[in-house]
């Protein structure tokens with residue numbers, strides 16, 4: 685198939701491109717800058733420069749493709765997420781670029797859109813399981829960009845087209861966010877939100893990349909994509925071991941956690957999310973778990 689990937693130079697995009705190319709697909713990687721081209725081409729795709737906020741530019745880029753995969757994001761790392769306007773770029777990508785991508789893909793005659801989304805929109809559900817049918821907790825204005833992005837993908841799935849929306853778990857691996865957490869853990873500083881008994885659902889960035897390939901075979905709909913959920917106490921141990929810190933990763937004190945902005949507060953939600961629907965639909969399985977040492981170096 686001919687597949688265009690937006691965000692192709694990013695953590696998720698590069699993994700998606702690599703998995704698609706390895707499976708024999710002809711992949712176009714979209715970047716806004718000249719220096720993005722060798723990154724995309726290094727993963728085996730054809731690189732194209734385009735403005736992801738311009739539907740007309742994108743329409744030209746997407747023409748002749750069967751599928752568009754949107755992995756765009758700009759999530760701030762570590763304490764940088766607390767800075768004023770830290771999320772402005774990420775918000776704009778989900779609010780404006782994702783809508784432009786869905787519109788352009790429809791106009792260009794693309795049949796399928798695969799849209800990255802997030803499990804962090806589910807409400808805290810303690811130790812109870814969460815499936816795709818669970819209502820989202822997105823009333824706060826902070827979630828507007830992600831909601832708009834979902835709507836754009838759902839609207840795309842008309843007139844015989846299909847849209848697959850992947851609600852990814854918390855990414856971990858050799859990415860800037862995890863690298864920061866490992867460094868802080870080695871330095872003995874707090875990195876974790878929530879309580880040790882809370883759940884989180886992780887997905888290694890390599891498995892997330894493979895999920896975009898698997899999603900080519902999925903019917904329209906929302907799918908959770910993560911590994912077996914673990915407690916945050918377990919994740920604190922896994923992070924500590926992977927960091928070779930000689931201790932578990934530390935939690936922020938309750939008083940600090942109580943004053944977080946909405947974007948960060950989602951990381952306190954206990955999310956025991958099932959990915960069975962995606963596994964049954966596509967055969968995808970996670971291949972890398974957080975307790976197998978070395979996951980931050982692959």
Ligand SMILES: NC(=O)c1ccc[n+]([C@@H]2O[C@H](COP(=O)([O-])OP(=O)(O)OC[C@H]3O[C@@H](n4cnc5c(N)ncnc54)[C@H](OP(=O)(O)O)[C@@H]3O)[C@@H](O)[C@H]2O)c1
Nearest residue numbers: 691692693694695715716720757758759854855859860861
């Ligand atoms: N579910 C999750 O937990 C989750 C999801 C996503 C990311 N993350 C984490 O967040 C951290 C950062 O990852 P990221 O995906 O946000 O960033 P990233 O890996 O740097 O990727 C950003 C991608 O979006 C494009 N982009 C960024 N800002 C743009 C803008 N203003 N205009 C146009 N294109 C833009 C870039 O393309 P160009 O080539 O054009 O620069 C790049 O391909 C990582 O640690 C990652 O693991 C976590």
